[in-house]
Amino acid sequence: MSAATMTAPDKAPDQQRGQVAGTSDDVRIGLRGNLRHIGALARRNVMQIKQDPGSMIDAMLMPIIFTLLFVYVFGGAVGGSLGGNRDVYTNYVIPGLLAMGGLNIAMSVGTGINDDFSKGVMDRFRTMPIARSSVLVAKLIVEGGRMLVSSTILLLVAFIIGFDLKTGPLELLAAAGLALAFGTSLTWIFMLLGLSMKTPQAVQGIGFLILMPLQFGSSVFAPTGTMPGWLQAFTDYNPLSNLADAVRALLNGEGAVADPVLATLAWSVGITVVIAPLAVRKFRTKV
């Protein structure tokens, strides 16, 4: 057992020292302090995007490309089997794509955070008198903003190519909000992955392994009725199906609303409650 000491004065040698940072014994940071810190860190994340506008390209172009591809490649064929034409499929797939948007952004968070958090600036944050969770929460908020931008672009394109909102703006907002809530909870998962993996490439590899089955083994792109039983068993419990069904019910005004909405909320809360503390813990102890 040995010790290291840095003798501190009983009183500050000059009045100014320590006054800026505050040397009070009050350990708790408090809500206002936390919000201030999160604000300052969110500003950092926004400035990073401003400095590198290319990082917004995926959030802006993905919804456009996905919408055009799916509507025009599969629209005619799948729409026909749905007992209609391409327009029927447009109204089917747009809610699915809205549900899926958060997933893609969440994955990019995983790779980004892995890169960002290997930088020295994280050491500085972790030696500062701030709650360590605030670094992650700030990131989450900015990524939520990115999801909103992405959803807005998706809906704009959707309306241009003939998406028919059968309910009203309130339902539209509710659907976007639900997608955001789920996307945010997924972001925690990818944050944890990003903090646990050694390289951004590894995060991306694992991310795709998780993403592909979730996206395609769901009701996002096509109704699950024609799928084999074992796959249906999977799609029924796939939270992305729940979300897609919920959004579809909200926008198209048909089918049960309450069940898929509640299931989605339950998934979102469940994932956040379990994963968020793990991610914060990982960040705290990351060497």
Added chain:
Amino acid sequence: MVKHYGTTKALDGVDLDVKEGTVLGVLGPNGAGKTTLVRCLSTLVEPDSGSARVAGFDVRRQPRQLRRAIGLTGQYASVDEKLSGWENLYMIGRLLDLPRRAARKRADDMLERFSLTEAAKRPAAQYSGGMRRRLDLAASMIGNPQVLYLDEPTTGLDPRTRNEVWEEVRRMVGDGATVLLTTQYMEEAEQLANELTVIDRGQVIAGGQVADLKAKVGGRTLQIRPADPEQLHRMVGAVAQAGLEGVAGARADEAEGLVSVPIVSDEQLTALVGLLSQRGFTISSIDTHLPSLDEVFLAITGRKTSDAEQDQDETKLEEVAA
């Protein structure tokens, strides 16, 4: 303080004591445990055992209070490279609970103090190595920390930039900060530190006032080049026989054609030169240099740094492989 990584003993019982308002230099080769020590003392990693009080706070039990009292400048600049210098400092100010206006002013002031005003709006990624290090120091100073950790602050910097950093560190100490400085360079320790602790393989192997340690090591090394290389060994003999007080251990470096003599004072230097001229030697060049880390280690422990040993081991392995 003890910290093991697997079977590697990064810190194997290190004892330190730094007096308020002074600089403690921690000198050691790569892998000696310097960075681990700083990371333990700055709450980045928890030591396996041992205790430390910094600014009156226990590192393990009061990490939050401690974080209010410290500033850290690592070997790798801990600033956000995508942000401008000003944005970096403003962010740190806000994180330290300065009101907006005060944080803005503090950022402006610090940029000016560290001669970065002109680069204020440029992303830190475009800064030179020295500018980035200065920005890093500025960021560490925003909160006027009582205790400042500088982990190899000049490693990888050119001599001019290194002098700028030294200048700033002196100023901080002048303002009353207590500094823990880790370095691989004897010269840096001599320039900045009041006291010095030499560590290797996670253990303290020597410590004390810089002057005492220097005396132990021999202070400076005088290198004399005879005009006639043939006279190398006669010159060594002459120095050895002269019996000057405190001068011992002259040796010939045949590869370089130099005579190396450890000395501790300017008087010895003058006396030696006078002696050699009396004996009719012609000197073509004369130079003094501070002992390198390797020489310090050799003098203290009688063996080379583990770094150098490792190099030798590697060389052996290569020979075997060949």
